Amino acid sequence: MLNYVxxxxxxxxxxxxxxxxxxxxxxxRYRNGQPFELxxxxxxxxxxxxxxxxxxxxxFYGVDVDSPDTISCRADLTGSxxxxxxxxxxxxxxxxxxxxxxxxxLITAKVLSQHGNMxxxxxxxxxxxxxxxxxxxxxxxxxxxxxxxxxxxxVMAFWLGIMKLAEDSGMIKxxxxxxxxxxxxxxxxxxxxxxxIGAMIMNMAANMLGLNNAATPLGLKAMEHLESLNTHKGTxxxxxxxxxxxxxAGLTLIPATAIAVRAALGSKxxxxxxMTSFFGAGLATIAGIAAxxxxxxxxxYRIDDKLDGNPPESEGSN
Amino acid sequence: xxxxxxxxLSIVAIPLIIAAFVAYAAKKKVPVYESFVAGAKGGFExxxxxxxxxxxxxxxxxxxxxxxxxxxxxxxxxxIANLIGMPPQVVPMALLRPLTGSGSLGLMADTxxxxxxxxxxxxxxxxxxxxxxxTFYVLAVYFGAVxxxxxxxxxxxxxxxxxxxxxxxxxxxRLLFG
Numbered sequence: 001m002l003n004y005v006x007x008x009x010x011x012x013x014x015x016x017x018x019x020x021x022x023x024x025x026x027x028x029r030y031r032n033g034q035p036f037e038l039x040x041x042x043x044x045x046x047x048x049x050x051x052x053x054x055x056x057x058x059x060f061y062g063v064d065v066d067s068p069d070t071i072s073c074r075a076d077l078t079g080s081x082x083x084x085x086x087x088x089x090x091x092x093x094x095x096x097x098x099x100x101x102x103x104x105x106l107i108t109a110k111v112l113s114q115h116g117n118m119x120x121x122x123x124x125x126x127x128x129x130x131x132x133x134x135x136x137x138x139x140x141x142x143x144x145x146x147x148x149x150x151x152x153x154x155v156m157a158f159w160l161g162i163m164k165l166a167e168d169s170g171m172i173k174x175x176x177x178x179x180x181x182x183x184x185x186x187x188x189x190x191x192x193x194x195x196x197i198g199a200m201i202m203n204m205a206a207n208m209l210g211l212n213n214a215a216t217p218l219g220l221k222a223m224e225h226l227e228s229l230n231t232h233k234g235t236x237x238x239x240x241x242x243x244x245x246x247x248x249a250g251l252t253l254i255p256a257t258a259i260a261v262r263a264a265l266g267s268k269x270x271x272x273x274x275m276t277s278f279f280g281a282g283l284a285t286i287a288g289i290a291a292x293x294x295x296x297x298x299x300x301y302r303i304d305d306k307l308d309g310n311p312p313e314s315e316g317s318n
Numbered sequence: 319x320x321x322x323x324x325x326x327l328s329i330v331a332i333p334l335i336i337a338a339f340v341a342y343a344a345k346k347k348v349p350v351y352e353s354f355v356a357g358a359k360g361g362f363e364x365x366x367x368x369x370x371x372x373x374x375x376x377x378x379x380x381x382x383x384x385x386x387x388x389x390x391x392x393x394x395x396x397x398i399a400n401l402i403g404m405p406p407q408v409v410p411m412a413l414l415r416p417l418t419g420s421g422s423l424g425l426m427a428d429t430x431x432x433x434x435x436x437x438x439x440x441x442x443x444x445x446x447x448x449x450x451x452x453t454f455y456v457l458a459v460y461f462g463a464v465x466x467x468x469x470x471x472x473x474x475x476x477x478x479x480x481x482x483x484x485x486x487x488x489x490x491x492r493l494l495f496g
Contacts, residue, residue, distance in 0.1 A: 130384070160361050171339055276445040281483055
């Protein structure tokens, strides 16, 4: 199923980008080649600000934006070109023009004429906006993936070290014993004394406390233990899927990130969502476990013995 | 009160767990240092192992997000959202939450900035954020670490959990905050 999701994301993405670009080109959304009139007020010989009314902008682009009545940006003149520095408050289309132009917040426009304060400029030609964005995304997200993985090394090593200690000392077994009655019910395929149970409990406890840094390494350790019980290499077991369903529901006592953002944005009661998100994630957890248990019985999700021992060629090097 | 206890707990939990594990291991005469190092060796290996899975997943998500497909999808889903009483402003959150952690974090902040963190939409969007995890990241990393590529019903179960989480968030917020 991950296959289809992957195909879907890539194809829908590329198609949506292409059709948006074609539509934008046919309606000339970015008004390529049309002169734009604005006011330029210089503060020094080269620096100043440009401003124009919202009304003019809306009429020019045929949109209805939600911004102040007068829009202004810092700008400087260099010869027959004007550099306009867009910021977060700049209207949307100008932000896109700046980003597509040279992937920054700077728009370099040609000055066509200037009479006193009034100036007529020609904005850079903007086309293939979404296609360029997709191209950028491919590169930046590949880099992000590696950055995330490498960033995990240190914390991962630390927690795997602590887990090994806990295993060697028998601590994991003690923890597992306490929660055995619940775990046996959720994971009937796993022997109750198996180290996988202890590792899964540790992962869930870390998630509950909102300790994301600890939860991932502990969860991966649990996956390794679950894999040791897997008789069909390369295929997920029922226990793995149930375990992941619990993880993706993300039940936590303290949704620390959401609370922090609320507080940062000046909420009067940032922690008001403690109860509500516990409710939401609690329902999600129950639904996830139930879905995993019900779906595993469906014929299409049964483990196919014919596939056994024949991993696809791309995996042959593992 | 509960809030303070929970927050304190989340801070002291890690040092406490570490101390307890080390102390117990020492008591059981486990060669603590050697044992720790032996376990930690796996850290590098696991991180490297998940790279191809993570690249595949994140690039697909990146293409999807950059293409503007999300805006089109939001428009298509507007009637359904309307039907279940979900404000259109939070539909992007419901769609983005399972796909990207950083993306949905940015979206949550942006939505709250626009409508205010204490407005109904602000509370709902942060509840939705807290009601789920980044399903596709979890699947890529966890299955990647043990080289699982036939994931069977994992995606379906994860997405059902997400959908119920989002609807649960909507339900409780409607009940408590209008």
